[in-house]
Amino acid sequence: MSYVETIKTFLRVFDLGSMSAAARDQRISPAVASARINTLETQMGVRLFSRTTRSLAPTEQGRVFYDGAQRIVEAIEAAEAAVTDMTRSPRGTLFVAAPLGVGRTVLAPEIPGFKKLYPLVDIRLRLSDRKIDLTAEGLDVVLFQGNPPDSNLMLRRIGEVERVLCASPDYLAFKGQPKDGPDLVAHHDCLNLRYPGAPEFQWPLQTPDGPVRYAVSGPFESDDGDVLTTWALGGYGVVLKPRHEVAEHLASGALVELCTRTPPPPVTLGMLFAHKRHRDPKLRLFLDHMGPRIAQALGL
Structure with a gap:
């Protein structure tokens, strides 16, 4: 295996923080990825990663080598492009x-x-x-x-995506339609997208006084936006979604658009x-x- 491929494996292990993840990305086995890192460390006479059974982290030497290794790969790619x-x-x-x-x-x-x-x-x-x-x-x-x-x-801009607040007819029959942002916060179950490191939930609405962000909460959270749509269809709360993701449900009446006078701003x-x-x-x-x-x- 070429030295360049070994360096590329090192870069993927560094970027992903995992030998197995780097191996999957490069379509090689974890054993091959580990062997390449071991070969590189032997050639250089230093440890590039501190490894235990549960964790992997770059050493100080690994961090220094990373910058130079990136430049090597970028220079090779530029040279290939030139010829x-x-x-x-x-x-x-x-x-x-x-x-x-x-x-x-x-x-x-x-x-x-x-x-x-x-x-x-x-x-x-x-x-x-x-x-x-x-x-x-x-x-x-x-x-x-x-x-x-x-x-x-x-950023290569593609366009502005319209967003909507919506809920099912069954939910609205039980809870009523929210009149505005404060009503949404006080009386409604909001289905929120939550993932590690996510900020506090604040849904923006366009009001006569300009955009206002409302801190919302609800009984269910997920890191999968499609799950939130499924819950909304099941009558479990209000969801904030890009219009294109719920357009079919809005057209069929399975979901009803809310707060149309103060809609969420596009993104x-x-x-x-x-x-x-x-x-x-x-x-x-x-x-x-x-x-x-x-x-x-x-x-x-």
Whole structure:
């Protein structure tokens, strides 16, 4: 195995904090990944990771080596791009993440078409409704839905996504329709998206005095937005969702839109990526391919 592949394995282990996770990403066994790290450590005469049966963490030497290793891989990729017509035949792997709803229904169905056009590019897709740290998790691009973060990441904007508050007719027959934000807070069960590190629940509404955030609560929480929709359909509370994710249920009457005079403000849908990656041909082609198709699918 080449030294470059060994370095790539080191980078994935560092980014993901797990030998097994890095092995899955690289389609190798954990034993092979561990052997590559051991070989690298033997060649360098230092420990790059502190390992126990339950945890793995980079050593000080590992952290120093990480920056140089990244530059090595980036330099090799840049050199390959310089001597190969990468816009016609890009190659390599893209690590992509997206929210569950739009990831399952819109992004995932478009990936085989991209692969057909660019057969030498592999896609590793992760779907999660939790907040994702692109840099820490070693991702190339994240399909982002929310308020754009203030960071050094670049955002390829796709459009503004309309959001709605909604609940089932059975829930409304029992609880009544919320009149405004204070009524929502005081008298209604709100179904909230909760994941490790999530901020306190605050639902924003557009009012005559401007946007106001209301601290809401309820009996059920989940880190899966589709589960919240299922609970709302079952009559267990009010849910805040992107309109496109509940449009079918609103059209059928299974869910009823609420607070239409003070609706939630829209959020940005776009693709986040690191500034240093914007010249990567395969990433540019992915952005160019996916952006218009996602916009068309969602009517943005």
